[in-house]
Amino acid sequence: MQRSYSRLLGIIGKPNTGKSTFFSAATLVPVEIANYPFTTIKPNRGVGYVRTPCVHQEFQVNDNPKNSICLNGIRLIPVELIDVAGIVPGAWEGRGLGNQFLDEIRRADALIHIVDASGGTDCEGRLCKPGEHDPLEDVQFLEREITMWMATIIKKDWQKLARTAEAESKEIYSMLEERLSGLGIKRSHIFEATRNTSLNADNPTSWSEEDLLKFVDALRRVSKPMLIVANKIDLPNAEANVEHLKKLGYTVIPCSAEAELALRRASEKQLIDYTPGDCNFKILEQAKLSPSQIKALETIRERVLLKNGSTGVQDAINMAYFKLLKMITVYPVEDVEHLADHNGKVLPDAYLVPYGITARQFAYLIHTELGESFIYAVDARQKKKIGENTVLRDRDVISIVSAKKRA
Ligand SMILES: Nc1nc2c(ncn2[C@@H]2O[C@H](COP(=O)(O)OP(=O)(O)OP(=O)(O)O)[C@@H](O)[C@H]2O)c(=O)[nH]1
Ligand SMILES: [Mg+2]
The missing domain is CATH 1.10.8.470 (Helicase, Ruva Protein; domain 3)
Structure with missing residues (x-):
């Protein structure tokens, strides 16, 4: 039996901050997005990706990814996301859509808190004068709601x-x-x-x-670690609000979910060359784009990518996995010489595993039988045998030698 270390990321926040836009940009699942509170009622679940440089370049081989995708030297490993309805102050007592929606995040291992950094929505997600609402209030209320x-x-x-x-x-x-x-x-x-x-x-x-x-409160912090994503960074006032939050000691990721969604959709249609998390994009099919579409893409380049280095969506997912949940990536192979599985597929899988995992625990993760009959493992980078208690490192390529079979 294969064990799983899969984790669930919950996308939460007050209504109308861009949670579903973020979710859709990350997963390309089409969902309802609108400029008023409680657009989402039933949660949306989908698969997004963690981005990490693929080891195939370092090992100078061509790979055949199976459980993940390899795009331009970047390995994209699937992770599960859930987008829930907006939470308003007093939700824990049943206000707004209440407890039922807090309940949706029971199973989440980490939370991505989407804040409207432009200050253009009040504490219940209704539109207000841009800049009128202080996003700090949202950060504080949400922590309290969950506690x-x-x-x-x-x-x-x-x-x-x-x-x-x-x-x-x-x-x-x-x-x-x-x-x-x-x-x-x-x-x-x-x-x-x-x-x-x-x-x-x-x-x-x-x-x-x-x-x-x-x-x-301490239990909430350790069991549901949370990341603040300052969304709508493309709007006026957002930058000043992000600076203010940072000055108060919060770790904040500036983000434009709308920009990421536009780029992902254009890339899906092969109109542009863009890998999620990139700092820029290249227009491939200028002739198929209308002047207004080109203008919109150039605005994203100028106002979001060149200013912040990325749209922030991929950074948030990566940070949730690598920093909050302290995960690393490990590539299991059977044949250390060719870095292949038993079908000759090169570097087929990239596993997301918790930091601290040992070689034997990793063998158990692949298959219970492999863990039980573990003899030693081989680190493909060092071409060295490693024992059962050796702690694996990020981007290790590992072969397990067992009494029954090799993995
Ligand atoms: N300018 C700007 N607008 C955004 C961005 N992200 C989302 N929006 C807009 O914000 C509004 C709300 O987006 P949704 O994704 O539906 O927000 P939500 O948080 O899921 O809302 P509820 O489901 O009602 O809680 C929509 O009009 C989006 O187009 C962004 O990065 N920049
Ligand atoms: Mg929504």
């Missing part, structure tokens, strides 16, 4: 849980893990949150209401 939603779930039978843990000398970690598994929260998250708040896990009945909320 309060989690707190409501945890508080339900907290007293009973804490008392039982103490009376039966059970670990609060395992009890909470069971209680919170539906939220995608793992034991390691609970452990880290307790440590970060210096609360006494042996005596949970002594935690005050404030302690509990502090704990839940």
